[in-house]
Amino acid sequence: MYDLYISGLAKLRGSGRPKSRLKQKFGGNLLQYGPGLITCRQFDGFVADYVDGNLTDRQLRVFEGHMVLCPMCRIHFRTYLATFEMSQQAFGSSSSFVPDSVPEDLTLAVLDAIGEAHPRH
Amino acid sequence: MIFKLRAAFIGVNKGIPKLKHRRNDKKQRSEPSWNAEKISDLKHQEPAVQEQFVRDTGQIVYATLRRYLPCEEDVRDCFQETFFNAFRNVSEFRGDSAVTTWLVSIARNCALSKLRGRKNTPTEVAEDQNSLKYDEFGFLIFPTDLLAPDAEALLESRENQRLIHEAISNLSDIYRTVIIMKDIDGMRLAEIAETLDISLSATKVRLHRARLELRSKLMHIFEGKTNV
Numbered sequence: 361m362y363d364l365y366i367s368g369l370a371k372l373r374g375s376g377r378p379k380s381r382l383k384q385k386f387g388g389n390l391l392q393y394g395p396g397l398i399t400c401r402q403f404d405g406f407v408a409d410y411v412d413g414n415l416t417d418r419q420l421r422v423f424e425g426h427m428v429l430c431p432m433c434r435i436h437f438r439t440y441l442a443t444f445e446m447s448q449q450a451f452g453s454s455s456s457f458v459p460d461s462v463p464e465d466l467t468l469a470v471l472d473a474i475g476e477a478h479p480r481h
Numbered sequence: 482m483i484f485k486l487r488a489a490f491i492g493v494n495k496g497i498p499k500l501k502h503r504r505n506d507k508k509q510r511s512e513p514s515w516n517a518e519k520i521s522d523l524k525h526q527e528p529a530v531q532e533q534f535v536r537d538t539g540q541i542v543y544a545t546l547r548r549y550l551p552c553e554e555d556v557r558d559c560f561q562e563t564f565f566n567a568f569r570n571v572s573e574f575r576g577d578s579a580v581t582t583w584l585v586s587i588a589r590n591c592a593l594s595k596l597r598g599r600k601n602t603p604t605e606v607a608e609d610q611n612s613l614k615y616d617e618f619g620f621l622i623f624p625t626d627l628l629a630p631d632a633e634a635l636l637e638s639r640e641n642q643r644l645i646h647e648a649i650s651n652l653s654d655i656y657r658t659v660i661i662m663k664d665i666d667g668m669r670l671a672e673i674a675e676t677l678d679i680s681l682s683a684t685k686v687r688l689h690r691a692r693l694e695l696r697s698k699l700m701h702i703f704e705g706k707t708n709v
């Protein structure tokens with residue numbers, strides 16, 4: 361039901377950013393006052409929670425509804441998600457930029473310090 | 482229905498399941514057979530056993546410190562301090578987490594206090610240049626000529642891997658720290674809030690701003706190479 365409503369709205373006003381000022385004003389008001397709709401600012405407030413999986417079903421619905429209607433937020437979200445995913449994967453096992461060996465002199469320094477601090481009797 | 486929307490506008494492969502936090506592979510890979518019982522009398526063990534412990538677990542401690550600390554000298558200091566503290570407090574380790582998890586948290590705390598002790602470290606997040614802009618009707622102002630960037634595809638390039646590491650290390654300490662804790666080490670928000678001794682909502686705000694800041698550093702990658 362909800363996505364019919366959203367796709368109806370999208371058809372009505374187009375899913376791009378409205379061209380004329382009048383339509384922009386109408387579009388802005390629609391997002392602000394329309395039932396089940398959120399503004400771009402509210403959308404941004406949900407982005408992190410979406411990525412971290414903390415949205416309720418209802419929030420998820422309006423979040424995704426906004427994305428259908430708003431191309432700017434769509435790109436905002438996609439680049440945000442890609443940023444998150446890139447950091448998530450950047451240090452994974454496939455990454456060639458993760459240091460994997462401890463310098464030997466460092467290991468030896470630690471062993472010396474431990475030997476001094478905890479001498480065996 | 483929700484799924485249909487998500488599939489259409491986010492891309493099927495970018496749904497929730499993919500967002501489950503992967504703990505860093507490296508962290509689990511070399512989980513040795515050390516456990517609470519085995520390390521309980523580490524202090525009084527043969528040097529060879531102690532050495533084995535340091536060699537088995539050193540890599541994960543080192544990698545953790547390298548993520549948090551940009552300065553190699555600090556990494557070395559903290560590496561020694563981590564093991565020093567671990568040996569000293571080994572009897573307090575109860576075995577309610579893996580030995581490596583315990584070591585990593587010692588290393589992390591050491592790194593954080595190192596960062597805190599530095600001069601010129603902003604403790605408060607100043608107003609960002611990267612905060613989002615809105616027009617008079619409340620629409621987000623954002624370039625819309627980008628296609629959906631595919632992180633996985635982008636990371637296949639070695640150059641991009643280098644760029645993301647560079648971008649993360651160039652973040653300010655407080656932003657880098659929160660990104661590492663949440664998005665790389667996979668800590669929970671509540672854990673992070675507790676570790677940093679700030680409120681949960683402040684943690685969320687900081688994380689969001691950190692990601693926006695990192696995104697602005699990655700934007701040229703997204704612009705240069707986007708998938709269809």
Ligand SMILES: [Zn+2]
Pocket residue numbers: 399400403426430431432433434620621
């Ligand atoms: Zn929007």
